[in-house]
Amino acid sequence: MDEGYARRPRVGLFVTCLVDVMRPSVGFAAARLIEAAGCEVVVPAAQTCCGQPAYNSGDTASARTLALQTMKAFDGLDYVVAPSGSCAAMLKLHYPRLLAGDAEAEAVARAFAERVHELSSFLVDVRGMTAVPGAFEGRVTYHDGCSGLRELKVRAQPRRLLSAVPGLELIEMPGTETCCGFGGLFAVKFPAISNAMVTAKCANAAPVAPDLVLAGDLGCLLNLAGKLSREGSAIGCRHFAEVLAGELDAPAIGARREGDPA
């Protein structure tokens, strides 16, 4: 994507707290894709968590503090991109609601929301990306994260990008739009129900016999990978960004590492 002498858009990568700690390779894959889409990547050090756990637990005060902190950290950037439908929906749809009542903060949140995008939506809808750096020989299936699918209408974008990956065969599983049972703190507050849901999800994936289950949210992926490995399944789990970017050096999520001293 040659933009000539025009300034490349500066994209703030909202890493997400889960990617930061649990799966940094998703962050690097996202950065690589954003750069491949002709943008400069900036990672503000002052970002932590979007505040969704507090917001969804009813702790509005804490959620507001974290919303204001996040918006400040990304001030002055052209776009804010998150490799997560859930966090992106929090930033884009819920910050304005959360800050409603404080006219100034709400106006800031509305302007901020305009710049926020989920990763695949940014690449396809904003940047018009059609070719991707990665290649993958194998079968994959894709799980739609609930927030991305229903709140941000992210459905076609990741599939379109995956169809551009040489060697990759995407096979849909039944019930792809059904929740995996993660639900943030739900997974630990109601472990038995969460387990029933993720068990059903794994049962839907099994007949497809994919090499990988892909998704756009690390929460779902930790849940799916953890359940599949507990069941002794050989199916791996990765964020779609890892496959699109060709960042496949790290073992699949929760998979055994070969001689990795980390």
Added chain:
Amino acid sequence: MTDRATFDAAVAAALADAPLQRALADVPAGFVAGRRRARAELPGFERLRRTARDIRDHTLAHLDLYLEAFEANAAKAGSEVHWASDGEDARRIILDICRKADARVVTKSKSMVSEEIELREHLAKASLDVVETDLGEYLVQIRNERPSHIIAPAIHLRVSDVADAFRAQHPHLPADRDLETPEAMIAEARDVLREKFLSADVGITGANFLVAETGSAIIVTNEGNADLTMSLPKVHIVLTSIDKVVPTFADAWPLLRLLARSATGQALSAYTTIVTGPRRPGDGEGPEACHIVILDNGRTELLASDMRPVLRCIRCGACMNHCPVYCSIGGHAYGSVYPGPIGAVLTPALAGPGATAHLAEASTFCGRCEEVCPVEIPLVSMLRKWRTRDFSRPASRRSRVLLRAWAFLAARPRAYRVAARLGARTLAALGGSRGRLQRAPFASAWTRYRDLPAPEGRTFQEQWASRRRTE
């Protein structure tokens, strides 16, 4: 009302109940696929949802006006309207009507409002022979249960459960009769219920909608049982609630077009009956008296609060059919009259918050309920509102302390980065070369059922900063 421990026990029992799980596994191919087909066959379905929402919102904004109009027009048609502020009030009114009619046998069609006020149990205590005439409700009644779904009350039962219940309930029939097929059971139920229909002194129905312009009640069923319930006895009682009113018939049609499509996937329920008063001179049949009991039971408080949109509900059950939590645990585990997402929003309002805090928590906020709701109730935001109210309650102290501690750290990026590094290293070390933890400190709720994938060891922020430094 159930508390968290009761809920957990009920959930465990439901998850271990193999027949229940088989019944719930049929929901996607039944109700969910039905709605999907019906939606695809009706162009403008989504536009119709917005119309329906607007009709409900308009009515709720002028509810006093339309209820008064309904009362005046119902009186003109010869009905008597009774206002009941709570369940006790409604039960007293209905028992009085039954007593004045010298009633012995009372037939009843399906009504969630009657479940809400436990009407059947109370009338039975007053020595009335009360019989549910909807087949599912009849089954639930003879098994001494509660409905597990608002439109399919016996969805949790197998065919063999029905046969067993019929043999126990109908000892006057030959013990060796054939009850192998649903047809045989339906025929038996029809025979038993016919006698009750013919001997009933009072018939009680619900109402799906009340039409203010004529004082009419609209009642839909698939079995036609409401028609026999209301037309054969001397007295017809409609038990309903204040939120059921619509201004005109023109407002009722869009709601009816959505109701069955959202519920079962039918274009319309098999029977749609409009009742306007009792039998008139010259009518060949019909009751001599028609009473309409309209219940409040906490709804005016909802109306005055930011929870008002919950009163848009037309009780189609789509939210529970599409709810992965409902489809995992079934309706009984909720321990509330109204199960599923709408129940989790409505119950704290009807029963008082606090005791039911777990209902709002038992959701992943996946949003499928509000995606299919025919009147666009923002169920997820309303559940979040209940969580926000519950958060400051004394019982929430433990989660409050933990969340506040986490938020305190998250609001201090430098300290947070240090903690994140420490956490990533610790978990990576615990995972070792396996790449996962089968048991984790403070995460037993997670690792009881699944592994915890181990992190890579260094945080993204840490690695990004060091890469930038070396560039």
